[in-house]
Amino acid sequence: MARPEARLKELKTAELRHEVGARSDLVVKVNRRSERRIIPYGEEFLFEKLPVGTRVIYPPPPLDPLADPDQAIRYALLHPENQDPLFAQLSPNMRVTIAIDDISLPLPQMRRPDIRERLLNQVLQTLADYGVDDVHLVIATSLHRRMTEAEIRRVVGERAFKQYWPDRLYNFDAENRAELAMLGKTDHGEEVWLSRRAVESDLLIYLNINLVPMDGGHKSVAVGLAPYQSLRHHHNVGTLRDSHSYMDPTRSALHRSSDRMGKLIHESVNIFQIETAVNTRMYGGMMDFLHKNEDHFTDWDRTRLRGFQWTMRNMSNEMRRTVLHNYAAPYGMIGVWAGDTETVHQKALARVFQQYAVPVKGQADILIVGVPYICPYNVNSIMNPVLVQCTGLGYLFNMYRNKPLVREGGTMIICHPLRDEFHPEHHPSYIEFFHRCLAETTDAVELEKNFEREFARNPTYIHMYRYGNAYHGVHPFYMWYWGEPARQHVGRVIAAGCEQPEVAARLGWEAADTLDEAIAMATSELGRSAEITYLHLPPLVIADVE
């Protein structure tokens, strides 16, 4: 039986089949006759003229999805990497835990059936066929917020939900001492804690979605089912400063740390890892123009863009947010692998880079990015200023391998309205972090030293994390540390289209009313010959900078 994806073409950048639009080149120079460019701007999209000579980097078009994802999953379960097939590892009296990636992936949420539902249905059927009934399904939230009942139902599907919710399908609780077990320390002194249920299981099955190369591998279990005691060893300023970049696991201290932890976990836990990769088909149907090179826009594309902008502008904030977060992306599965964590992850990584990587020559003086309405930590919620910082400096800056897209000391222009808005039930500790801690200092080391422990042990935040739907008290610190490599690297950050300059100032950024003004501010220092690069989103792209 051949792998279902064996028929997929071995793709080269220039030969990619284009599902949406036709692109001959993924790195484009703007000239005088070039069309304006779409730039994500919170819950809206800008359509802006960029200076002549600006380099625009487009994401590769979506790879063809697997024709029959269910068949591919069946194949992966029957032909795992460096492990026996799933069915051969089962016996009737064994205890099995299935851990599932949480709502932070993929972004936006995918159309039903979610990949996790497809995986679960087959895994649960296999377990049932072999008489395994001591099965728990744990949402691997780590310090993320608990998923709501409706969100879990949507991800796991009706069948699993009806059978397991709520007694055997639940969110991981990183603050329940009885639910945690310490496995030991790595040779670097990192304490490894894990869900007790997972540790005491005869088999732990992890269901993963790789949206970007940062995901998956040992990080799935070592982070997803771990509490603060473990996470603080790699989610800290020092480790993140030593990660170049998060999207390049070979050069990321974060990944090296979680790999060490993962290896220790593997010594005592039998893990059957299932990893999947999705293509970049983030928008389809009436929204597919967002994937196009604007130079190839038709009148129909422009009409749709104007219509979309008009609609978004004329909605209330709340309604706009609801509409956007209810949108489901037509992602297609482009690979599924099962078995040994490291082997599986290497294969998944190769496919993910095949989808995302774009070769780019040289760094820019000025990097323009647009921060969209969503990031992994505000699904069905508000994109607050700390998350804008995390998305801009944490994620978008790190969308590179080899070297950052912007040179050291260069300028980053981040397009976002930057409003002082927070979700009081999802991000309570963010509010205090922003208004109290950042008012005192933006130095990540100082913040870590003076405030992290207080927030991590704050009873109200812990309570809201355990019983409400709040991110853990320490989470805003991690979001701030996430931007640390960028803060160390760039000389200046300008928020373009900033509606509240005091918010930008609190983040340590400068504010500009418009993108033109931001570019003028940047070039006034760097000169008119400054190289400008715009990282075009959506969907996502990783620049292999030569």
Add this chain to the structure above:
Amino acid sequence: MSVSNHRKASNGHAPKASRPQKRRAAFYDLDGTLVDLNLVHAAVFTLANVGEWSGRVSYLLGFAARIPRLYVAEQRDRRLLNTVLFEAFKGVSRDRLFSLGEEYCDRILAAHLFPRAVELLEANRAAGIEPVLVTGSPDFIVAPLARHLGIADFAANRFVFSRGRATGRLAEPVMAGDEKAVWCSDYAAQHNIDLADCWGYADSHYDTAFLAALGHPVAVNPDRRLRAAALSRQWPVIHFEQAADSGQRDDFDSDQHLTDKDINHDSERSTRGSDGAA
């Protein structure tokens, strides 16, 4: 002041003058915040149990006659509500009230405490944040509840008594609205506490001033208007329920939450990177 039990009085000695550690307090409203009952329930229970049957009927009828005024007062002013509500107690003996307060606390109130609220109160206490009750409920009900929860200090409404019987008037200050904030401020000054370090938990929009006076206000099961205030002022919002939360398994042991002892803050953790390489 409407303080029935100050720490200084309870432990019999004054706090040390030059204590270096910052004191912190958490101020809790009672009705709707720690318990899922309200003031009217306590009033009806008390009036339905005073004296002989004839007396009970008379008190309850008197209370029923006040319902329209209570409704109007509830819409306009919490202080007015308290004043109108407690007028119905005129003539009840002090002994009977305190005895009924004990009974109400033991039989009703304790069973209606939100389990998660008590858990949070205890977690705060373990973290060095001392609990204080600030409520418009009468002191004969609040005192036994404070004892039940191990809370030394509280502010509650007090009746004015004449010859051992309630006059139907409340002693100043009436614990409602802004008075709660004033009381917290006085309490903080007396105990050398900075209100900016204190937490406050309340459920009603009448408590907006009380919450706003504190550094860490939290809206608990907020009514519509407090929820709007919380959203605009960016206050955290908590929901307590009597039943176990959905999605939280019953076998979770609430006493088993992690403590600082579980976290080895002295272990290897450096800003130079977990690899020790950089």
